[in-house]
Amino acid sequence: MKHGFVKVGAATPKIKVADCQYNRELICRKIGEAESCGTKILVLPELCITGYTCSDLFWQEIMLERAKKELLEIAAFTEGMDILAFVGLPMEVDEKLYNVAAAVKNGEILGIVPKVNLPNYAEFYEARHFTPGNSRPFLIDIGGREVPFGTDILFRCREMEGLIIGAEICEDLWVPLPPSVGHALAGATVMVNLSASDETTGKDVYRKGLINGQSARLICGYIYASAGEGESTTDLVFGGHNVISENGSTLAEAKRFQNETIYADLDIKKLRGERRRMTTFPVSRKEGYEIIDFSFRMEETKLTRKFDPAPFVPGVKFDRDKRCEEIISIQAMGLKKRFEHTNCKSAVIGISGGLDSTLALLVIARTYDMLGLPREMITAVTMPCFGTTDRTYQNAVDLTRKLGATLREINLREAVMLHFRDIGHDCSVHDVTYENSQARERTQILMNIANQTGGMVVGTGDMSELALGWATYNGDHMSMYGVNVSVPKTLVRHLVGYFADTSTDEKLKSVLIDILDTPVSPELLPPKDGDIAQKTEDIVGPYELHDFFMYYILRFGFEPDKIYRIAKIAFDGVYEEDLILKWMKVFYRRFFSQQFKRSCLPDGPKVGSVAVSPRGDLRMPSDACGRIWSEALEGL
Structure with a gap:
């Protein structure tokens, strides 16, 4: 349960209708299997002790x-077990x-939550047998013990702050105002749903x-x-369609018609952080709820959850292509508005x-097409200069000509050498x-050509460079509009x-x-044997690591040791653990020291969930101290 992770599961036993003893044996088996692999919360189906399809046998x-x-x-079976199970x-x-x-849990019945919304349409006849549940809990006797009975019950873990569970049953989710809304407003971060949803064509997609x-x-x-x-x-088929979701994303999904048990690692700290960030999420003060406290043994959850090493880039080509087209459209629309x-x-x-x-030139070309302007007006x-190679030079020339833009070539050597003499620098x-004299000379030339043509300089720097401060202040850091300002390097590619x-x-x-195959470089140092000598990722580290760190730092505010833990999972077999830690330290150091460059960024469109x-x-002081983050890293 370290770092807020808690292992949960959803299980569907192959019951026998109305054979309660047989069903109990299967339910206990499922609970035992789940507990043995570290599951803390297990949910079983609606009415699983008797079977959902008992119909008028419910009156027996x-x-x-x-x-x-x-x-x-x-x-009684759960006595001594460290698992909370919900059975119907x-x-x-x-x-x-x-x-x-x-x-x-642990030999006791903690609480009973009744179903509120009883479907009595189409194939459902629940109102024939059942009564809608009450909201405000009262005590009932079960086996000589008083147990709270009502919808407004939450189960709270003493040892893990924020782990609060609310329950609803099947149809409760399908109505306009599900009980889970009230549970969440009262502080619940985890919802369990015991369901018996039959299968019809296409229903699984809607359900998910x-x-x-x-x-x-x-x-x-x-x-x-x-x-x-x-x-x-008799009339229906049930598919055992179990689903575990977290903030809109499916973590685990059972194959239908196989009674599959599924497990996932919920991140409670991540959920709490999202609620904290979203100021429109109400304060948890809903009255009238009964809070039932329980305990878990605090132990590190063995994570089975996967972490995408490229969180900014969809893994499926169809989704990736859709994302790319969408981002390019946002970039082009932003620039189009500025031009207009x-x-x-x-x-x-x-x-x-x-x-x-x-990428920036491709976006400009798209923008000009949208504006109905000839591409020849793009300069x-x-x-x-000193570090330019024949390969990059030729690619720049060929790309410009193929896109139909106007190409200008200005060699910086003489101007930079004159500048060195002016400031007394040994070349x-x-x-x-x-290095920076070259970068600033480039920007000066671009700005002045923009004045000559009555135009504006479109910036090319990406978000990963800005997060690391890998940009020359008042050099490539500056433009009149930056189309790539919110695009991470892994996505640029x-x-x-x-x-x-x-x-x-x-x-x-x-x-x-060929451009995609060229190493990333600012080309500010002389080439070696005609090849690029200055490779950015050799200096600041792999961008795929930095983009991973940036995503979890800025999007979720995770602490350093948690990011290190999940990075080791995401990049297992790709980077050694000590290398991941090395570049994490570099990222945090540069991220805090270089905020002053981000504080005066040119305008540019936000394209995703993270921006700087x-x-x-990102509203961050330029003089923020990163000591507590550095100390956390030193302890790893």
Whole structure:
């Protein structure tokens, strides 16, 4: 349970209708299996002790008595176990029959939650047998013990702050105002749903969407367990469609018609952080709830959850292509508006033959097409200097010509050498002055050409560079509009790749592919044997690691040791643990020391859930001290 992770499960036993003893044995087996693999919360289907399809047998007193007896047996079975299980059964209270979820742990029944919304349409006839549940809890006697009975019950873990569980049953989720809304407003971060949802064509898609949507709306974990094989097939078939969702994302989903038990690791700290961030999520002060405290042994959850090493990039090609088209459209629309507002017709861009400037030029070309302007009005300036290689130079030239922009070539050597003489710098000393003088000269030329053409300089720097401060202040750091400002480096590569994949011009495609194969470099140091000598990732570290760190630091605010833990899982077999830690330290050091560069960024469109603009997602003081983050890293 370290770092807020808690292992949960949803199980569907293959029951026999009305055979409560047999069903109890299967339920206990499922609980035992789940507990043995570290599961803390297990959800079983609606009415699973008797079976959902008992119909008028629910009126048989002998079955109701046997169901209650088997519930007590299930509770006794959990004695000494560190698992909270939710099981479904019919229960008579004050001469009325209820469809309930019973929470059992460590030999006790903690509480009984009745179903509120009883479907009595289409194939459902629940109102024939059951009574809608009460909201305000009262005490009932079960096996000589008083147990709270009511919808407004929450189960709270003493040892893990924020682990609060609310329960609802099947149809409760499908109505306009589910009980889980009230549970969340009262503080619940995990919802359990005991269900018996039959299968009809296409229903699984709708059901999954409903579960994901509710978990997103309530910013919670949602554990949904449904009845499956074993129920009567007189009129219906049940598929055991179990789903575990977290804030809109499916963590685990059972294959239908197989009674599959599924497990997942919910991240309670992540959910609490999201609620904390979302100021429109109400304060947890809903009155009238009964809070039932329980205990778990505090131990580290052995994670089975997978973490995408490229969180900014969809893994499925269809989704990735859709994301790329969407981002390019956002970039182009942002630039289009700026051109229309300023009545500007001329775009000026420095083109290096690298990924960032390539993407920016492609976006400008898309923008000009949208505006109905000739691409010849785009001025792409290549500015070779001490570190320029033939490969990048030729790619810059070929790309500009294939896109139909106007190419200007201005060699910086003479101007930079004059500048070195003016400031008294030895050109044989390849230090930061040597490098940044070139970067600032490039920007000066671009700005002045923009003045000549009545245009604006379109910036090329990406979000990963800005997070690391890998940009020359008042050099490539500055422009009049930055189209890549919210695009991480790992995504830049895929955006350029998307242009290559969709291009009908074979020559353009060939150029783009070669640019994709070129090492990332600012090309500010002289080449070695004609090849790039200065490779960015050798200096600041792999961008795929930095983008991973950036995502979890900025999107969720995770603590350093948690990010290190999940990074080791995400990059297992790719990077050694000590290397991950090394570059994490670099990221935190640069991220805190370089905020002053982000505080004065040019305008640019936000394209995703993470951004570093001081006018958008990241309002950070330029003089913030990173000591507590550094100390946390030193302890790893």
